[in-house]
Amino acid sequence: MALETRVLQADEWDVWYDHLELAFGGVPESPEERKLYRQLTETERSLGVWDGAACVASAGAFSFRLSVPGGALVPAAGVTMVGVSPTHRRRGVLTSLMRRQLDDIRAGGEPLAVLTASDPAIYGRFGYATATYALAVDIDATRVRISVPPGTDDVTLRLADPEETLAACERVYAQLVAGRPGMPFRQPGWEQLALLDPPGSRDGGSPLKCVVAEREGGEVVGYARYRVKPEWDLTGSDGKVEVSDIDALDPAAYAALWRYLFGIDLTWTVRAHRRPVDDPVLHLVSDVRRSQPRMRDSLHVRLVDLPAALEARTYGAALDVVLEVEDAFCPWNEGRWRLVADAKGAVSCARTEQPAELELSVRELGSAYLGGITLTSLAAAGRVRELRPGALSEASRAFAGDVAPWLPHGF
Secondary structure, three states: OOOEEEEOOHHHHHHHHHHHHHHOOOOOOOHHHHHHHHHHOOHHHOEEEEEOOEEEEEEEEEEEEEEOOOOOEEEEEEEEEEEEOHHHOOOOHHHHHHHHHHHHHHHOOOOEEEEEOOOHHHOHHHOOEEOOEEEEEEEEOOOOOEOOOOOHHHOEEEEEOOOOOHHHHHHHHHHHHHHOOOOEEOOOOHHHHHHOOOHHHOOOOOOOEEEEEEOOOOOEEEEEEEEEEOOEEOOEEOEEEEEEEEEEOOHHHHHHHHHHHHOOOOEEEEEEEEEOOOOOHHHHEOOOHHHOOEEEEOEEEEEOOHHHHHHHOOOOOOEEEEEEEEOOOOHHHOEEEEEEEOOOOOEEEEEOOOOOOEEEEHHHHHHHOOOOOOHHHHHHOOOOEEOOOOHHHHHHHHHOOOOOOOOOOOO
């Protein structure tokens, strides 16, 4: 029987999602997680491959607006729920899904596609590339201290119900979006993802807790969501604080939240992950080494409409460079492009017959797009070729951002 690829129908969702759970190891998600993802699924953007009545492959997309350098919110497809049944691998199924999906994204006018990868080696051949790295820390709170800036003692902290304070925390989040490239403006419903707290996922930890930082008058200017994981050994308590989210609008509020997390009774380690690589906590701690910072890949970016994507962001320096771009999977991006940007934020990107000055693939542009990875570092790895002396340093300086990109919840 021939395989059929079609847009998901609402009454097929359970079969489609059952396939996805099988593709990711066969462990069912909690009813709470399943219910939320059903609500978030955009069926009209979800594809299934069917072998008779069986769903054997899937791919979906969420509609986002993504912050880019300069603060603009750019339409982006959040690629999600990609999986192929073990019985149907190595038959071109995934390639056909990625082909159909990128064609649909382009037709819908979104210049970018982004994803977080369970297996990053899969997506390079489709033009995706690592654009952000995530920082994780395991801080030894018995030997590391937090240095706080002036005004920290003026911040009031209050333990609050995560659900009841969600709206106030979301207002803090929304104020931060424009200042951190890669930060998505949350569509309705996405704020609930941070509150998912099924007992089976706590690994012995407490229910989700929330502490908010307030200024005079009760204005919420920061928050942290966390769990406490009580542990004991022969010497006594050895508890852990697991931080899932921490955001604040000013340095004093941010430091106050970290100081609070360090002071929770019967805990000696504070853990956080999915933090930007330039997280201020690295400058608050007294001993970075005992904080055990480490990185892993996070957001992967794919330029779907190259000129639209490059024109949507601003650049850190004036730039006039001709790019020779290779893109075998989306050939409409291939060729020679002149990218011009000025100090006032005006940008143009158009095809040209002028001689190329930098040679690279769409993957290198995806890596550098949010400003966290430099073209110079990619060139040092042999992935960008300079054809005009000076073009590399000029372009690298212009593409680079002054803050590291943000790390999203997985989608």
